[in-house]
Amino acid sequence: MSEVVIDNLGKHYGAVRALDDVSLHVAEGEFVTLLGPSGCGKSTTLFALAGLDRPTEGTIRIGDRVFFDAAAGIDVPAERRGIGLVFQSYALWPHMTVRQNLAFPLKLRKVPKAEQAVRIEEALALVDLTGLGERLPHELSGGQQQRVALARTLVFRPSLLLLDEPLSNLDAKLRHKARDWLKQLQRQLGLTTLYVTHDQEEALAMSDRIAVMQAGRIVQLDTPERIYRRPATRFVADFIGAGNFLPVRHVGHDEGGRMLVETGEGVRLVTAGTAPPGAGADLAVTIRPQHLRLSAAPIDDENRLTGTIVDRTYLGARHGYTVAIGDQRIQAESEQLFEPGAVHLAFRAEDTLLLDG
Amino acid sequence: MNIAVSRDPATGWPRRALTIQWSVALLTLLLVVAPLGPILWQSFLDRPLYEAGAVPGFANYVRLFGDPDFHAVLRNSFVFAVLATVIAVLAGVAFTLFLERTRLPGRNLLRNLLMWPLYISQLVTAFSWYTLYGPAGYFTLLGERIFGVPLWDMYSVPGMAILGGVTQAPVVYLFCASNARMADATLEDAARSVGAGPFRILWSVALPMLRPPIIYSAILVFIGSLETLAIPLIFGRPVGIEFFTTFLYSKGLGAITPDYGMIGAAASLLLVIVTLLLVVQGLLLRRAGRFVSVKGKSQRPKRIDLGMGGYVVSGLLALYLLVGVLLPMAAVLLRAFTTFLTPLLSPFELLTLENFQSIFDYPVHVRAIVNSVVIAGVGGLVATVLIAVIALVIRRSSFPFARALEYVALYPRAMPGIVAGIGFFWAMLLLPFIGALSGTIWILMIAFTMRGIPTAYGAIAPALMQIGPELDQSARSLGADWWTAVTRIILPLTKPALFAAYTLLFLSFLKEYSAAVFLYAPGAEIIGTTMLSFWAEGEGGAVAALSVIQLIITLAFVLIAHRFTRTHRDV
Numbered sequence: 001m002s003e004v005v006i007d008n009l010g011k012h013y014g015a016v017r018a019l020d021d022v023s024l025h026v027a028e029g030e031f032v033t034l035l036g037p038s039g040c041g042k043s044t045t046l047f048a049l050a051g052l053d054r055p056t057e058g059t060i061r062i063g064d065r066v067f068f069d070a071a072a073g074i075d076v077p078a079e080r081r082g083i084g085l086v087f088q089s090y091a092l093w094p095h096m097t098v099r100q101n102l103a104f105p106l107k108l109r110k111v112p113k114a115e116q117a118v119r120i121e122e123a124l125a126l127v128d129l130t131g132l133g134e135r136l137p138h139e140l141s142g143g144q145q146q147r148v149a150l151a152r153t154l155v156f157r158p159s160l161l162l163l164d165e166p167l168s169n170l171d172a173k174l175r176h177k178a179r180d181w182l183k184q185l186q187r188q189l190g191l192t193t194l195y196v197t198h199d200q201e202e203a204l205a206m207s208d209r210i211a212v213m214q215a216g217r218i219v220q221l222d223t224p225e226r227i228y229r230r231p232a233t234r235f236v237a238d239f240i241g242a243g244n245f246l247p248v249r250h251v252g253h254d255e256g257g258r259m260l261v262e263t264g265e266g267v268r269l270v271t272a273g274t275a276p277p278g279a280g281a282d283l284a285v286t287i288r289p290q291h292l293r294l295s296a297a298p299i300d301d302e303n304r305l306t307g308t309i310v311d312r313t314y315l316g317a318r319h320g321y322t323v324a325i326g327d328q329r330i331q332a333e334s335e336q337l338f339e340p341g342a343v344h345l346a347f348r349a350e351d352t353l354l355l356d357g
Numbered sequence: 358m359n360i361a362v363s364r365d366p367a368t369g370w371p372r373r374a375l376t377i378q379w380s381v382a383l384l385t386l387l388l389v390v391a392p393l394g395p396i397l398w399q400s401f402l403d404r405p406l407y408e409a410g411a412v413p414g415f416a417n418y419v420r421l422f423g424d425p426d427f428h429a430v431l432r433n434s435f436v437f438a439v440l441a442t443v444i445a446v447l448a449g450v451a452f453t454l455f456l457e458r459t460r461l462p463g464r465n466l467l468r469n470l471l472m473w474p475l476y477i478s479q480l481v482t483a484f485s486w487y488t489l490y491g492p493a494g495y496f497t498l499l500g501e502r503i504f505g506v507p508l509w510d511m512y513s514v515p516g517m518a519i520l521g522g523v524t525q526a527p528v529v530y531l532f533c534a535s536n537a538r539m540a541d542a543t544l545e546d547a548a549r550s551v552g553a554g555p556f557r558i559l560w561s562v563a564l565p566m567l568r569p570p571i572i573y574s575a576i577l578v579f580i581g582s583l584e585t586l587a588i589p590l591i592f593g594r595p596v597g598i599e600f601f602t603t604f605l606y607s608k609g610l611g612a613i614t615p616d617y618g619m620i621g622a623a624a625s626l627l628l629v630i631v632t633l634l635l636v637v638q639g640l641l642l643r644r645a646g647r648f649v650s651v652k653g654k655s656q657r658p659k660r661i662d663l664g665m666g667g668y669v670v671s672g673l674l675a676l677y678l679l680v681g682v683l684l685p686m687a688a689v690l691l692r693a694f695t696t697f698l699t700p701l702l703s704p705f706e707l708l709t710l711e712n713f714q715s716i717f718d719y720p721v722h723v724r725a726i727v728n729s730v731v732i733a734g735v736g737g738l739v740a741t742v743l744i745a746v747i748a749l750v751i752r753r754s755s756f757p758f759a760r761a762l763e764y765v766a767l768y769p770r771a772m773p774g775i776v777a778g779i780g781f782f783w784a785m786l787l788l789p790f791i792g793a794l795s796g797t798i799w800i801l802m803i804a805f806t807m808r809g810i811p812t813a814y815g816a817i818a819p820a821l822m823q824i825g826p827e828l829d830q831s832a833r834s835l836g837a838d839w840w841t842a843v844t845r846i847i848l849p850l851t852k853p854a855l856f857a858a859y860t861l862l863f864l865s866f867l868k869e870y871s872a873a874v875f876l877y878a879p880g881a882e883i884i885g886t887t888m889l890s891f892w893a894e895g896e897g898g899a900v901a902a903l904s905v906i907q908l909i910i911t912l913a914f915v916l917i918a919h920r921f922t923r924t925h926r927d928v
Contacts, residue, residue, distance in 0.1 A: 077833075091827035093828060
């Protein structure tokens, strides 16, 4: 059993709350990503799980073992948690060969020499590094070092795998490859995994569920699809790359029960869904750049806006446009080439989302 | 909130990490308090601290400050310290500016020579100056023969201050040079572009930038001058010029019945003065940190070209080193191989090996040399290990009192050698388990180790801080406890710093004498104490021979260490 249960975890330094009431349950074999900007508490949560950072309140339990309980005064030291942690910098010991790095956790567990050799070979094979056991860390490429770090963690068969931005030191091409490979390996081993990143693309591609964190709190915990399509707050929408936020006022409903809103210029728009609970009359409507249609002539659609193209960026297959609408600026994309000047925009109600302003 | 991690749930015993951390912290505290406590305690007692029925009070301090002899001691010590500091700063800063900021001819040779006094015991340097410039010194007599009157008097406070300044100039140079090397050369270029000549640039731009390290090192030299025993012992005591250190020496060893109260009060006063100076230094350094900007980008500073002036400056600096360092060393060497040294006779008619015979013919003297080497070699090693663990606890553990431990570990900077010696001597009288070490080389090793903690810590701690925290964190997450993580991962990565710390401790243990004068006993002599005994008996030749032996050991060790670091670049 390696279900992870984090309840009401908090870490306060005086008035500063690095972690604020963080609760997270990860099922056996699940891949959950903690996503957020730097300083949001995602690494602190990971290090608290590993036992390298001591929270001030809450509990951490894995399976039926309690690792941390502030109220009961339980804090199992890192070395007794049996949790594998892969560091952002890999933290390979520079004075030991790859094999010695891998042997270290086995020696600590008093694994017999013969079995050590077998398990090290297995782990190296798992990460495609067979035959590189005698190398020193600095003799390996960044991608290889990253896989050694992973092998060193897998070799002692941890009950839980923690990954702290393991791909951030790789170049973009390698990062894509490593991402797919890592995901496949995790499926193959069925290892419960907690992954920390600030890269939303990585999070969307790899995770079973994503916990978006902001200022020490989890603001949304959901599947990648729902995080992408239905961000709960403006912060999540922004972080996931929704792009455009147009301030609007709620004015009523149409006959189909859809929300009617009005922009600052008095343009009436139809939107999908409902306003988030507790929101006032001031809202924001989001539309992704690729969902906006541009045209030189007026478009006949339920949602229409007019604006002025102020900037154009060549993106390869498409063109990116910055369009001024009143005092707002929004981003749009199109395969068509438009010159700076007046332009018409249209979008479908189901491509919009209402958030609190 | 109280998180109980002190006990292992499996065994019920305290965890290994905390056991080690507490043991090391308590041992460090004991090392520092053992000499400190008895001195402070004795300073308030009206009779020797081992006698029953003592009543605490301020009588000792009243007696001390009422003693006109002690007024002279205070005056002499401070005049000496001020003069020596001025001389050391002038020499050290001049060398810094010309060696580090200009393209001076022969600067590498000059730099190597300048550092010599750091490797050599002050006792040896003082003796070498005595041989040349003392009242019956070679050059003194030569001058007297030519001019009819002695040209200088080393038996004076200014005379001693020159020697004190020369021996400590390398300290000033060390601190200023590292700053000067990092200085931004564009500031000097800017001065040149508005028309300043090379000497003007050094005076108006380079020198003011050195103000923080000058203040810092000046305080160090001032403390070093208050602490020195060799110089006043050789040049002051014969004519009754007493300093703080010789006052303690005379009251403790010179008198038939030592005046415990006076010694305690005077030693405590010296401790307070030095502690205050260190506090002032710390405050100044903290303020200095605000306006000193050290750039991470390493740049090779452009050096100023002095033209022909460079040869003049080079010649002047070389003359200083010749008179202050080279000739005195040559004199010791010559003195060791002659029956006596005088301008009246050619030294080559007086050549002899008797001086060395007078050492090697007596097992007691050979034993002193062996003891010195054992204390430096073995004691230095044990001390390095201990101080490495202290540094690990302070810098790489979650020990709750790490900060307090650092203050304790650095406190010995404030304890002059002779005061530490008196303190341990009294601790042996008071505490039976320390008393058992009386008359052994162990008590010397313990005292030297205590004195060596700040030096070795200064070499090890910065290296520890350069290692990323994830290297031991990863070991912890893979199942290593604190002790395994730091010994298997962190210590191997700090090998060069550990080796540097061992080198520093070996050299300082080898040349140490002031902490030993109260602690040595028959069977536990060292080179320094034997030199002092020979000195007291007027055996100048034997002192010179011992000096040469100590210099040879030092040279051999430095060469081996150098070779070792050259061939083991990765250690």
